[in-house]
Amino acid sequence: MSKGTIIITGASAGLGAEMARRFAALGYDLGLGARRGERLAALREEITAAHPDRRVVLRVLDVTDGEAVSTAFTEIAAELGTVDRVIVNAGLGRGAAIGTGRPDVNRRTALTNFVGALAQTEAAMEIFRAQGHGHLVMISSMSALRGMRRAMTVYAATKAGVSALAEGLRSENVPGVDVSVIHPGYIRTEMNEHVAHRTRFMVDLDVGVRSMVTAIEKRRVKAYVPAWPWVPIGFLLERLPLSVVRRLT
Template sequence: MTRQKILITGASSGLGAGMARAFAAKGRDLALCARRSDRLDELRAELLERHPGINVAVATLDVNDHEQVPKVFAELADELGGIDRIIVNAGVGKGAPLGTGKLWANKATIETNLVAALVQIETALEMFKEAGGGHLVLVSSVLGNKGVPGVKAAYAASKAGVTSLGESLRAEYARGPIKVTVLEPGYIESEMTAKSASTMLMVDNETGVLAMVGVIERESGRAAVPWWPWAPLVQLMKVLPPQLMKPFT
């Protein structure tokens, strides 16, 4: 099934913008939302110039404004004449070692990556139920498979929560009509990973995004991307003692 009308949150930069470019190249219509409206407008102009046959709707959205999420999703759906795939991508990478007095950073990460994701999920499911089906994509992380020490502790916990929600939904909708995909990106070049210590495992944005889009298009249930080296590394991470996870953070 070709999902022609795709909504992406956190689409103004990084993986969100990369996925928008990749889907635009496939001729898909896009609904893009993020906090930074200037970047969204620039991206929309770029996509329409490169692919004049597609429709691109944009809207400013802070996913932590929970009341605005269903409103903005509905407005974008009206503008495109429906949405048949929603990619819950918006997220942050803030964080500090637990107990260092920087609760605000860890709290912001949990709220944006997990609580706001839940709001988007609830909204997407309501839309898809009304439409009779759809494809929900949750962007988690390979770090959701294991607790990690240091600055990524809250981030890993937030992504573990996203993965768990996705796995629950995969079981609930095993027979459809809603398809659910859980993406677990490794280190892919973006604003969020710019300060990561694990540059030796980093892939460029285009390579990482193409791997993500490939999994999304196949509507796979759950996948670490890119497959190499992350699929084997995830299996290793699951058995490593937590104190040996530092190289992955």
Template structure:
């Protein structure tokens, strides 16, 4: 089925923006939210240039303001006459090795990537349960497969938690019309990794977002994208010794 009305959080840049562009090309109506409203306004203009036949709604949202999360997602449902898909995309990658004095940064990543993702899932699923229809999509990461060191330690942990939580939601509604998908992107160029110097198998934002949207449209339970090498990586990473993992992060 065609999911006509789609909400994307964290849509002002990076993967959120890239997915919005791909969905606009496909003729989908979009509800876009992020903290940087001026970027959303620029993106809205760009999307309507790409496809003037779609509706684009924008709203400011700091996902760490959990009451606001519920308000904004409900408002998008009212704007669009119902929601067909919500993509829980907002996240961050701040952090450092545990015990090195950066608890504030690690805590911020933990809250934004998991607790705030929970708020987005709760708000979306309330609407989907009421409609008895909808597609919840969470954007996890290939790093969810195993633990990682240094700045990736807490980030990987939050993505593993997000993957597990999404699976639990999927089990909860598996015999209903509601679909639940987890997307695990590999290394895709975005603001979250622009300062990282050496990244293996990285692809540009457009290539990565096209792969993500293709996977989302399939509505599979879980996808690793781009398929090469990340579909294979997940199996190798699960059995790799810690010495190998140390070289990978």
């Protein structure tokens, strides 16, 4: 018997794929979306081999295409019967210092991380409002807490926007709908493996996603994960002068 149904975007690798594995092990049926269809197919084979009773529905999806996002979410809801949770996870970690000749990179990150998140949120909330219940989970970042410099500037700004979307929906207090925003610290994935060796407080994918899934299952309104050291770091980031934050990041 299924524990519920979850849509996860950006599920072909990294945080999304590992969350899919963990939620399947907990008993959830899944709707998985990502651009790389062959990776999604391999992940479905892996999950259903380990958990034969789980249903895993796939959609090849670019989250910057709002119409495609809406169609995919609607189709997944119809195929699974309902959607209990949507995890807005798809994102890019690329960036360049503003004004250094790479506006294309920053624009793509902004479109994927914020405009794409908005498209997913619209599609999820339409389903949740119609069925009268749901859990929206927004994957933000610790970098969302303050403005970041150089290659992180646009990325941090997009994640701050994601966090603001979540807070706005919590303020609206839509009946039957819970909203969570998760702020991961440095978790080792394909996206950041080129900097992992020189990044302080980096944790393995297993450790990081375990903390994320625990917070999501508890329907935490806001979570810094893993709690150590990111809860105290988050406390400091929100309060320290920018001159000090600049030296820490």
